[in-house]
Amino acid sequence: xxxxxxxxxxxxxxxxxxxxxxxxxxxxxxxxxxxxxxxxxxxxxxxxxxxxxxxxxxxxxxxxxxxxxxxxxxxxxxxxxxxxxxxxxxxxxxxxxxxxxxxxxxxxxxxxxxxxxxxxxxxxxxxxxxxxxxxxxxxxxxxxxxxxxxxxxxxxxxxxxxxxxxxxxxxxxxxxxxxxxxxxxxxxxxxxxxxxxxxxxxxxxxxxxxxxxxxxxxxxxxxxxxxxxxxxxxxxxxxxxxxxxxxxxxxxxxxxxxxxxxxxxxxxxxxxxxxxxxxxxxxxxxxxxxxxxxxxxxxxxxxxxxxxxxxxxxxxxxxxxxxxxxxxxxxxxxxxxxxxxxxxxxxxxxxxxxxxxx
Amino acid sequence: xxxxxxxxxxxxxxxxxxxxxxxxxxxxxxxxxxxxxxxxxxxxxxxxxxxxxxxxxxxxxxxxxxxxxxxxxxxxxxxxxxxxxxxxxxxxxxxxxxxxxxxxxxxxxxxxxxxxxxxxxxxxxxxxxxxxxxxxxxxxxxxxxxxxxxxxxxxxxxxxxxxxxxxxxxxxxxxxxxxxxxxxxxxxxxxxxxxxxxxxxxxxxxxxxxxxxxxxxxxxxxxxxxxxxxxxxxxxxxxxxxxxxxxxxxxxxxxxxxxxxxxxxxxxxxxxxxxxxxxxxxxxxxxxxxxxxxxxxxxxxxxxxxxxxxxxxxxxxxxx
Numbered sequence: 001x002x003x004x005x006x007x008x009x010x011x012x013x014x015x016x017x018x019x020x021x022x023x024x025x026x027x028x029x030x031x032x033x034x035x036x037x038x039x040x041x042x043x044x045x046x047x048x049x050x051x052x053x054x055x056x057x058x059x060x061x062x063x064x065x066x067x068x069x070x071x072x073x074x075x076x077x078x079x080x081x082x083x084x085x086x087x088x089x090x091x092x093x094x095x096x097x098x099x100x101x102x103x104x105x106x107x108x109x110x111x112x113x114x115x116x117x118x119x120x121x122x123x124x125x126x127x128x129x130x131x132x133x134x135x136x137x138x139x140x141x142x143x144x145x146x147x148x149x150x151x152x153x154x155x156x157x158x159x160x161x162x163x164x165x166x167x168x169x170x171x172x173x174x175x176x177x178x179x180x181x182x183x184x185x186x187x188x189x190x191x192x193x194x195x196x197x198x199x200x201x202x203x204x205x206x207x208x209x210x211x212x213x214x215x216x217x218x219x220x221x222x223x224x225x226x227x228x229x230x231x232x233x234x235x236x237x238x239x240x241x242x243x244x245x246x247x248x249x250x251x252x253x254x255x256x257x258x259x260x261x262x263x264x265x266x267x268x269x270x271x272x273x274x275x276x277x278x279x280x281x282x283x284x285x286x287x288x289x290x291x292x293x294x295x296x297x298x299x300x301x302x303x304x305x306x307x308x309x310x311x312x313x314x315x316x317x318x319x320x321x322x323x324x325x326x327x328x329x330x331x332x333x334x335x336x337x338x339x340x341x342x343x344x345x346x347x348x349x350x351x352x353x354x355x356x357x358x
Numbered sequence: 359x360x361x362x363x364x365x366x367x368x369x370x371x372x373x374x375x376x377x378x379x380x381x382x383x384x385x386x387x388x389x390x391x392x393x394x395x396x397x398x399x400x401x402x403x404x405x406x407x408x409x410x411x412x413x414x415x416x417x418x419x420x421x422x423x424x425x426x427x428x429x430x431x432x433x434x435x436x437x438x439x440x441x442x443x444x445x446x447x448x449x450x451x452x453x454x455x456x457x458x459x460x461x462x463x464x465x466x467x468x469x470x471x472x473x474x475x476x477x478x479x480x481x482x483x484x485x486x487x488x489x490x491x492x493x494x495x496x497x498x499x500x501x502x503x504x505x506x507x508x509x510x511x512x513x514x515x516x517x518x519x520x521x522x523x524x525x526x527x528x529x530x531x532x533x534x535x536x537x538x539x540x541x542x543x544x545x546x547x548x549x550x551x552x553x554x555x556x557x558x559x560x561x562x563x564x565x566x567x568x569x570x571x572x573x574x575x576x577x578x579x580x581x582x583x584x585x586x587x588x589x590x591x592x593x594x595x596x597x598x599x600x601x602x603x604x605x606x607x608x609x610x611x612x613x614x615x616x617x618x619x620x621x622x623x624x625x626x627x628x629x630x631x632x633x634x635x636x637x638x639x640x641x642x643x644x645x646x647x648x649x650x651x652x653x654x655x656x657x658x659x660x661x662x663x664x665x666x667x668x669x670x671x672x673x674x675x676x677x678x
Contacts, residue, residue, distance in 0.1 A: 091457070181401055192408060
């Protein structure tokens with residue numbers, strides 16, 4: 001973007017082009033002035049009010065740079081500088097709640113981030129103590145089952161869309177229905193799984209498998225989309241070379257197309273897992289909550305991490321601090337899991353790429 | 359794909375393996391086709407099972423429900439709350455998301471922009487329950503301490519800020535702000551994608567004519583990205599409509615319809631109402647909740663198909 005970059009500060013021999021331009025000095029002065037004005041806004045209260053400081057500084061900078069630039073450079077450049085300031089500060093403004101979120105979760109989550117927290121369940125715990133062992137087991141079982149169901153389901157659908165049904169009416173219908181499925185609210189997926197299992201096993205049924213079905217409804221379209229995209233990226237020459245050697249189509253797909261696309265497909269699957277592992281609402285209505293470990297997904301309630309976080313926060317017990325600390329620590333665990341999955345997806349996609357494309 | 363659609367059926371030389379490979383092809387193709395059809399079946403099943411489970415609501419006697427509302431009376435405030443919360447969050451998120459997308463695509467240094475893109479994707483995956491407890495523990499106290507009283511005092515003549523200002527911060531406005539933070543990454547990611555696709559020649563033509571950077575963005579980038587931004591916004595709206603946990607944790611619900619966003623009396627949303635009531639419900643109450651879920655399904659379906667139609671019209675700005 002060399003063309004669009006800021007011009008360098010005026011050279012000592014100011015040519016006519018750079019003569020009436022704002023140098024770095026005045027810009028810096030406006031910025032320092034704005035920050036100082038922001039600091040004044042909380043000065044008489046004694047302790048920094050970070051949110052107000054940042055917001056006042058941003059507003060002051062926007063106004064200041066516009067006025068200064070308008071006087072020196074004229075209205076067009078002034079507007080340009082104003083918009084640059086607004087766009088940049090919008091980014092800072094958005095970063096604020098997100099930084100606050102991560103900071104709060106880390107700060108309050110570390111209160112209970114101990115070994116007991118990972119090895120204990122909530123059985124018989126009223127006040128302090130207790131842990132998330134049962135919730136981790138539940139999350140692993142439910143998410144694992146959902147992955148087991150949605151990966152073959154999604155992958156074969158993608159193979160159909162990319163390799164077999166390309167251009168047919170059926171494929172187009174499936175594609176648009178996959179889009180519709182992507183938009184299903186998670187709670188509706190939960191209600192569907194609940195309705196399905198209620199009709200099969202009677203009212204009030206709660207089980208891990210129902211939760212896995214709900215998550216499958218949410219996960220499959222994500223996998224289909226990413227896998228289909230990856231299969232389409234495989235060069236046609238590879239398929240044709242394989243056919244020319246007399247290899248049947250299915251073997252070509254298994255031995256040539258899939259290995260070429262595997263990096264992208266696995267990345268898509270891992271990202272899909274990261275999306276659903278934090279789902280609360282569908283598990284709330286299908287799996288419920290249990291105090292102890294339940295290894296059997298076909299019978300009875302289980303606890304999953306997001307649902308655990310929710311209930312520990314809204315029904316913390318007595319004293320409430322103990323429950324809230326558990327909620328924050330569980331939230332921290334959730335965020336760490338999501339981050340690990342994201343990083344794993346990145347690493348996998350670079351490690352698994354076929355050698356020629358690396 | 360004419361070549362790949364007709365794999366060579368093999369000459370006489372390949373005859374011994376031909377039958378097995380044909381069988382393999384038939385099985386493999388059959389499984390793929392079956393998976394594709396199962397997608398259609400699943401979606402039909404979602405609508406069908408919800409409908410079957412929702413049906414008893416309409417046949418049941420009104421007095422069986424607590425509150426004795428008819429279904430319409432029951433769902434109206436919820437539907438209003440759902441749309442109102444989603445609309446407010448979109449109103450807050452859209453301008454910011456477009457600005458952040460512009461920052462990432464055209465203002466930030468290239469290396470920073472790449473890691474920012476990764477960061478934004480990561481944020482989209484933070485579980486909603488975490489956003490919820492952050493909203494109630496951190497954001498709500500801040501807003502109820504310094505923003506709501508000010509809004510009530512200075513803008514109280516508007517129906518939106520009529521008050522009385524909530525002291526707990528469990529208001530529609532807090533919920534909308536949290537929803538906005540949640541849908542921001544989605545809208546930003548899609549907008550950034552289309553902004554980056556702006557033809558370089560359009561940009562450079564504009565700059566060559568002496569436009570400043572902002573004028574170039576206004577002339578070349580924004581018209582080109584408009585339909586992408588709109589469909590991103592609709593996707594964000596769909597997400598906000600169906601968002602459950604953050605609203606369930608934050609909002610203090612009441613059975614009313616109001617546009618007042620800073621008081622303790624708020625219309626609940628469909629999804630949050632289900633999450634709050636479902637664990638303790640039984641019998642026809644469950645059926646009624648499922649019926650509201652069906653309503654939500656149709657609303658998000660409408661919004662999403664609208665988004666797709668806008669996206670399918672293509673990058674209209676590029677033609678003009």
